[in-house]
Structure formats: C-alpha cells, structure tokens
Amino acid sequence: MKKVLIICFFLLFCQYYTFGQETKGDEFDKRYIEVNVSLVATNVVEAERVADSLLAVASSDEQKIKSYMLLAKIYENKGDMSKSIKSAIKANSLAEMTLNYSWQAVTSGLLSTTFRRLGLMKVSERYLVQAEKANEKQSDKERQVLTRINIAHEWYFHAVAENDYHKAKKYVLQAASNIKMEGNEDKRALLIKATNDQLNAICELHIGDINNTDSLLEASLKKLGGMETNLKPYIYRIMAESALAKKDLEKANQCLNLIDPYLKEKNVEELEMLTYETKAVYYKMRGDFSLSNDYTAKAIHIKDNSIKIAQQISDGLIDEIGTDKEIYENRYMMAIVGLVLVVLCFIIFSGYLILLKRHYKKRYHQLRERDVKDQALDAGSSSVSHPIALSKREIELKKEAKEINISKETEDRLYQGFLFEERDLFFIDKTTSLAKLASSIGTNQRYASYIVQKYRSMDFYTYLQTNRINYIIGRIKSDPTLLDFKLAHLAEMCGFSSLSTFSTAFKNQTGLPPSAFVHFTKKELEESGGQ
Incomplete structure (x- = not known):
C-alpha cells in the first residue's frame, strides 16, 4: 500500500x-x-x-x-x-x-x-x-x-x-x-487537486476513517471527470480497498473490474502488483483460496522482479556515477594543470614585460644623457665638424667623398645650398629624394650624395631617417601636447609614409619603440610637474 x-x-x-x-x-x-x-x-x-x-x-x-x-x-x-x-x-x-x-x-x-x-x-x-x-x-x-x-x-x-x-x-x-486555485481550472490544476484528495484518502483509510476515505475518492474522481489519466486506476484500487475494509465484496469487485482495461492497455507493473495484492484479498474473503494464492504469487513475482531490476539499476547507476566521477576528476586535474600553465605563462610574460620596461627605461635615460652631452658640445664648439671620434662607417664615407673631384668653389656653393634646404626641413617631405635634393641645389645626384656624405658622415637614406627622428623628438620636447597624438600622426609629421617604417627607424636610432619613448617622456613630465 x-x-x-x-x-x-x-x-x-x-x-x-x-x-x-x-x-x-x-x-x-x-x-x-x-x-x-x-x-x-x-x-x-x-x-x-x-x-x-x-x-x-x-x-x-x-x-x-x-x-x-x-x-x-x-x-x-x-x-x-x-x-x-x-x-x-x-x-x-x-x-x-x-x-x-x-x-x-x-x-x-x-x-x-x-x-x-x-x-x-x-x-x-x-x-x-x-x-x-x-x-x-x-x-x-x-x-x-x-x-x-x-x-x-x-x-x-x-x-x-x-x-x-x-x-x-x-x-x-x-x-x-x-x-x-479557483475559477475555471485547466486539466493540470484539476489533476493537482484530485491527487491531493486521493493521497488524503489513503491516509484516512489507514488511520481508520473509511467514510471520509470514500468521500475524498469520490471528490477526486469528480474533479477528473472525463479526463484520461493514470491517476484513475489507482483511485479505483483504493476504492476497492475501502470496500473490502467494509466487507462490501460487490463494490470491491466493481472497482477492480474498472482497473482491468488499464492493465490490458498498459504495461505498468506497479499498478499490476498493487491490483493483484488487492484481488488476492478479495478472493480470500470470497473463500476462493486458489485464485487468492494465484494473485498473491503473481504480486510476489512482480515485486521480486522489481527488486531485482531496482538492484540492477542502482548497481548500474553506482558504476556510472563512479565512471562519471573519474571523468570529472580527470577533467578537474586537466583544468588545474591548464590553469597552472596559464599562470606560469602569465608570470613569465609579466616578467618579460618588466624586464623589457626596465631595459627601455634605461635606454631612455641613456638617450637623455646623450642629448645633454650633445647640447653641451654644441654650445662649446664653433666648428661645424663634430669633435667625437668618427665611426668606421663614417670614415669610409669620408674616404668615398674624397675620391670625387670637385672644385672648392662648386663644393662651397653646393654645401650652402644644402644648408638652405636643410634649414627648410626638406627631409620631412614624404616625396623627398636624392634626385629632388640634387635638383634643388642645382647639381646631379652624385654630387648631392657627396655633400651629404662629407658634411653629415652618412649616406642619404640614413640621413633622412636620422633627421626625421631627431626632428620629431625635438618637436615633442618643445611641444609636449604632441604626446597625446596618435603615433601614426607623429610619423606623418616627420615624413614617414607608414607607422611601421617610423617605428622601425625610431627603435633603430634610439633603442626604444616610439610608444615607450612617449610613455617615459609623459612620466618624466608628470614627475617634474609634481615636484
């Protein structure tokens, strides 16, 4: 029951x-x-x-x-x-x-x-x-x-x-x-009410209030009306139990007969077992012990079979839960290992960024110190030539320049023309070239290259890159508001046609990417402003 x-x-x-x-x-x-x-x-x-x-x-x-x-x-x-x-x-x-x-x-x-x-x-x-x-x-x-x-x-x-x-x-x-719930309830609402009445009826039956049991079961069936639901055969069985408790065998038989169509149409072993148990009591009260024993045996068979099935299911579930647990444990371990690797990569990457920042900071200060020295040398020198020892490449360029035969008068004229173009910042023009410089100072490309190599100790391409970078650095120092401009705009200001070329040239010359130079310059200005 x-x-x-x-x-x-x-x-x-x-x-x-x-x-x-x-x-x-x-x-x-x-x-x-x-x-x-x-x-x-x-x-x-x-x-x-x-x-x-x-x-x-x-x-x-x-x-x-x-x-x-x-x-x-x-x-x-x-x-x-x-x-x-x-x-x-x-x-x-x-x-x-x-x-x-x-x-x-x-x-x-x-x-x-x-x-x-x-x-x-x-x-x-x-x-x-x-x-x-x-x-x-x-x-x-x-x-x-x-x-x-x-x-x-x-x-x-x-x-x-x-x-x-x-x-x-x-x-x-x-x-x-x-x-x-009140009013026009739908099937689900009525099913809830009918179920509660039925459960209450079972309690009353076992407590001993049979009259209340019957009224509750009738109320449950009334709520269901013509609704087709699995609840009905269970109600009929409790009605049969109630009738047997009152020794009303005819009523019990009627209720049991109402269950038979459900047993034929559906394979619900729980309902079969409970119905067989009730029929066993019914036939025993009628004195038909043979049928009573048959139904008892059928009920026991279903119950034993259900116990076996339940045991198999529970064992299977335990095995499956154990397998799932192992799978989840493996996934958990993999997740932990993955997390550790991510943390390690993050630590390594963070360490690399810290070292890189320190390197760039050191390089920035070296650049600043070099600028200070250059300014001191420029202030103490009235000569055009640079007092610092020439590099090997510069010596080679000087040597190449000597091999060109050009009169002193022509050389002076071309150099003055070059100085004029230089003061006019010809190198920040995106379209500038050696041919264009030569045309501007009234000579050929060979002589124009000679002037650059002799008086600036570098080839024309290096001269362009160097002066453009020096120009934008000088502009930034004189106008700190440029620090808030995009790097692409700074690149365009000093004559570079692309940000990548500007970044490469800037780092080659200063040892810093332009973003790092801007960062440290801003920081330096903030620190000096706060003092």
Missing part, C-alpha cells in the same frame, strides 16, 4: 511546474502539455516519438529541460528506469548550469521520487532537500507555490514508506494549504 500512488506522483512532477506557465500560443508548449497530460496515458509509443521530436526542435535551454523531463516520464511509464533516470539527470544538470531554479526544483524532486522507488532513501532525501532550496530561490511565486505542493507530496511518500500515516497526513494538509 505504501507505493500505491508513486507512479502517479512521478507523473505529476512535471505537471505541477507547467501549470504556472502561459503558452502564449507557442506550438512547442501546446504540444508539450498535450503529451504531458494526455498522450502519455493513452499512447506511450506515440508520446515517446513526439517527445524525441520536441527535443530535436528545442530552441532554448528551458525547452530542452522540458523535453528531457518528458522523456524521463515516458521511460518510467515503459518501465525503463535506467533511461528515465539518465534523462532526468540531464535535465537537472542543464537546469543547474543555466541557474534555472524553477526547473532545478522540479528535476531534483523527480530524481528524489525515482531514487525513493529504488529504495535509495538517503539519496532520495538529499535530492528532495536540494529541491526545497532551489524552490525558495526562484522568483516566480506561482511556480514556487506549485512546487511546494509537489515537495510536500514527496515528503508524504517518504512518510508512507515508514508506515507513518499520521505524519503523511500532515504533509497532505500542508500541500492543501497551498492549493488555492
């Missing part, structure tokens, strides 16, 4: 939750409700096909959860508890990952029911506590109330499993206090 309405309650878990939702014309929800409420009870094969289709077309996480829950119910009806549990666990995991507290409560409650049926009461209780916690976190008050009814009913079955019907009745009354 303690398992009399377990399957019915299992079916109601999803129904309670969906009651509070408005379909808003959504075809998915309409089809889902149709399968959930009616099709499962009339054609489980078609229900499974539709449920698979719903899962395939599910476009949101919530629709996927609904589909998995629907499949869990269908597999349970077919007696495939292993698939039922796996579908429910998928729904529960998805609800947890998406922080969907409403469905977390429902899926945890369903798993609580399932594990209780397997006899794993501690696991069942743990899921039920999770359902309670998740339910209190959901924001939809209507769904919250419906799930409270659901949870109260599950605690009822826990009390029934302990044969404590007084405690079970308290949970039924607790559920009843939350059932406040």
Whole structure:
C-alpha cells in the first residue's frame, strides 16, 4: 500500500511546474502539455516519438529541460528506469548550469521520487532537500507555490514508506494549504487537486476513517471527470480497498473490474502488483483460496522482479556515477594543470614585460644623457665638424667623398645650398629624394650624395631617417601636447609614409619603440610637474 500512488506522483512532477506557465500560443508548449497530460496515458509509443521530436526542435535551454523531463516520464511509464533516470539527470544538470531554479526544483524532486522507488532513501532525501532550496530561490511565486505542493507530496511518500500515516497526513494538509486555485481550472490544476484528495484518502483509510476515505475518492474522481489519466486506476484500487475494509465484496469487485482495461492497455507493473495484492484479498474473503494464492504469487513475482531490476539499476547507476566521477576528476586535474600553465605563462610574460620596461627605461635615460652631452658640445664648439671620434662607417664615407673631384668653389656653393634646404626641413617631405635634393641645389645626384656624405658622415637614406627622428623628438620636447597624438600622426609629421617604417627607424636610432619613448617622456613630465 505504501507505493500505491508513486507512479502517479512521478507523473505529476512535471505537471505541477507547467501549470504556472502561459503558452502564449507557442506550438512547442501546446504540444508539450498535450503529451504531458494526455498522450502519455493513452499512447506511450506515440508520446515517446513526439517527445524525441520536441527535443530535436528545442530552441532554448528551458525547452530542452522540458523535453528531457518528458522523456524521463515516458521511460518510467515503459518501465525503463535506467533511461528515465539518465534523462532526468540531464535535465537537472542543464537546469543547474543555466541557474534555472524553477526547473532545478522540479528535476531534483523527480530524481528524489525515482531514487525513493529504488529504495535509495538517503539519496532520495538529499535530492528532495536540494529541491526545497532551489524552490525558495526562484522568483516566480506561482511556480514556487506549485512546487511546494509537489515537495510536500514527496515528503508524504517518504512518510508512507515508514508506515507513518499520521505524519503523511500532515504533509497532505500542508500541500492543501497551498492549493488555492479557483475559477475555471485547466486539466493540470484539476489533476493537482484530485491527487491531493486521493493521497488524503489513503491516509484516512489507514488511520481508520473509511467514510471520509470514500468521500475524498469520490471528490477526486469528480474533479477528473472525463479526463484520461493514470491517476484513475489507482483511485479505483483504493476504492476497492475501502470496500473490502467494509466487507462490501460487490463494490470491491466493481472497482477492480474498472482497473482491468488499464492493465490490458498498459504495461505498468506497479499498478499490476498493487491490483493483484488487492484481488488476492478479495478472493480470500470470497473463500476462493486458489485464485487468492494465484494473485498473491503473481504480486510476489512482480515485486521480486522489481527488486531485482531496482538492484540492477542502482548497481548500474553506482558504476556510472563512479565512471562519471573519474571523468570529472580527470577533467578537474586537466583544468588545474591548464590553469597552472596559464599562470606560469602569465608570470613569465609579466616578467618579460618588466624586464623589457626596465631595459627601455634605461635606454631612455641613456638617450637623455646623450642629448645633454650633445647640447653641451654644441654650445662649446664653433666648428661645424663634430669633435667625437668618427665611426668606421663614417670614415669610409669620408674616404668615398674624397675620391670625387670637385672644385672648392662648386663644393662651397653646393654645401650652402644644402644648408638652405636643410634649414627648410626638406627631409620631412614624404616625396623627398636624392634626385629632388640634387635638383634643388642645382647639381646631379652624385654630387648631392657627396655633400651629404662629407658634411653629415652618412649616406642619404640614413640621413633622412636620422633627421626625421631627431626632428620629431625635438618637436615633442618643445611641444609636449604632441604626446597625446596618435603615433601614426607623429610619423606623418616627420615624413614617414607608414607607422611601421617610423617605428622601425625610431627603435633603430634610439633603442626604444616610439610608444615607450612617449610613455617615459609623459612620466618624466608628470614627475617634474609634481615636484
């Protein structure tokens, strides 16, 4: 008797939750409700096909959860508890990952029911506590109330499993206090009320109030009306139990006959076992001990088979949980190793950036010191030539310049022309070239190159790069507002056609990328301004 309405309650878990939702014309929800409420009870094969289709077309996480829950119910009806549990666990995991507290409560409650049926009461209780916690976190008050009814009913079955019907009745009354739906209730609302009446009737039957049992069962059937649901055969069986308690064999037989069509159309072993137990009592009271013993044997066979199946399922679940645990442990270790590698890479990269920054800072200060020395030398020298020793390349250029035969008068004229162009900043013109310089000072490219090499100790290309960089550095020093300009604009100001060429030339000449030079110059200005 303690398992009399377990399957019915299992079916109601999803129904309670969906009651509070408005379909808003959504075809998915309409089809889902149709399968959930009616099709499962009339054609489980078609229900499974539709449920698979719903899962395939599910476009949101919530629709996927609904589909998995629907499949869990269908597999349970077919007696495939292993698939039922796996579908429910998928729904529960998805609800947890998406922080969907409403469905977390429902899926945890369903798993609580399932594990209780397997006899794993501690696991069942743990899921039920999770359902309670998740339910209190959901924001939809209507769904919250419906799930409270659901949870109260599950605690009822826990009390029934302990044969404590007084405690079970308290949970039924607790559920009843939350059932406040009035007006034109739909099928799901009526199913909730009918179920609560039926559970209350079971308590009254075992407590001893048979008259109240009958009135509650009649009220339950009246609410169901012509609705086709798995709840009805369970109601008929309790009515038969009540009739037997009053020794009304005719009424008991009528009720048992009402169950037979459900046994023929569906393969619900739980219902078969409970009905056979009641028929065994019925035939024993009639004095037909042969039939009574036959039905008793059938009930025991189903019960033993159910115990074996439950044991196989529980063993399989334990193995699967162990495998999953190993998989998750491996994933966890991989995640830890990956995290450590990321941290190490970050530390190494950060160290590299720190060293690079220190290098650039040192180079910046060296550049500043060189500028100071150059300024001091320029101030103390009236000669055009540079007092610092010439480099090997500069000596080679001087030597190349000597090989060109040019009169002193022509050389002086060309040099003066070059100085004029230099003062006019010809080198920051993007279109400048050796040919253009030669044309400007009235000579050929060979003589123009000679003037640059002799008086600037570098070839024309190097001269352009060097003077452009020196020009922009000088501009920045004289006008710090340029520090806020984009590097591409600075490159264009000093004659470079591309930022990459400017950056390469700047770093080759100063040892710093232009971004680092700008950074340290800004910092230096901030520090000097704050003193």
